[in-house]
Amino acid sequence: MFDKLKDIQEKFIDVEKSLSDPEQISNPKRLQELSKTHAELSPIVSAYKDYLQLETAIEDTQSLLADEKDADMLALAQEELNALRNQQEQLTDNLKMLLVPKDPNDEKNVIIEIRAGTGGEEASLFAAEIFRMYTRYAERKGWKVEMLNANTTGLKGLKEVVFSIEGNSAYSLLKYEGGIHRVQRIPTTETSGRIHTSAVTVAVLPEAEEVDIEIDEATELRIDTYRSSGPGGQSVNTTDSAIRITHLPTGLVVTQQDEKSQHKNRSKAMKILRARLQEIKQAQLDSERAETRRSMVGSGDRSEKIRTYNFPQSRVTDHRIQFSSHQLDAVLDGELDSFIERLTTADQAEKLKSEGI
16 A cells, blocks of 8 residues: 555656646646646645654654653653554545545436336336435435436336436446346235335436547437427427437437427437447446456446335345345435445445455
């Protein structure tokens, strides 16, 4: 760990020199890169300096203990040494956490896609409840939710819903929600009182910006307009406002018809397309690293059953961390912090282990 800290300190010194070099900072892109690196390394270097000062204070106190003869002074010095060692232990833990590799997407907004899986209408009803769970969580955080696309059922269920959440570090907290969410309960349509098992899939995508995903719209996109077919006002159904965007290199297709304006539908469709292309790009990177480093949580693999919501027992269980809560109603009302905090801790511990820290 301390070899890494020394390397980081040397890199930080080089960055500071570059930031005072007129030739380096005359390039706006280079200046942005240097400023970003400086901001990322600064808290680590600051904590490391505090650690070195603490180490010197411990050595001085140990020398005092070795030379001191007075009993009262010895007791005071020993008390100070114990306090310094406690501080050192806390600072060491803090340095370890600072060295955990940062997810470059953590500060981004998210796009969440929820789809009803096995279970028919019951799965669609549960998809609507999961959608509400995330919107309530966003409300608690003071985040902004924007509906991008929805496919509803007659019983107020959701076959599919796509929405964005805009807020401080939204992806860093919600990225662990990707996967299969399973529900066990007696459906309202069940007359024999039998418990059914249904499921929905949740995909959590970091919102991609133009700088993240470059798209040559002239050569890579086919954009078709057509008349909206879903429910809506007269102008929705009688004008060619719906948009279908096909990304030719990958074959990805995104359709959008919720808005009356063709321009707004196109903007929303492009937002979804960029996020899905970013997901493909990230999946390729994850695949390349999989042999050497596999994260216990946060992989977002949709084939994983990550959580079960058991209504008869009022229990929610996350299978990745073997943690259960018997506050099912509260969880579905957006109280997800107990799960997200534990998932974050488990993820950080796994990353520390894989980094050999």
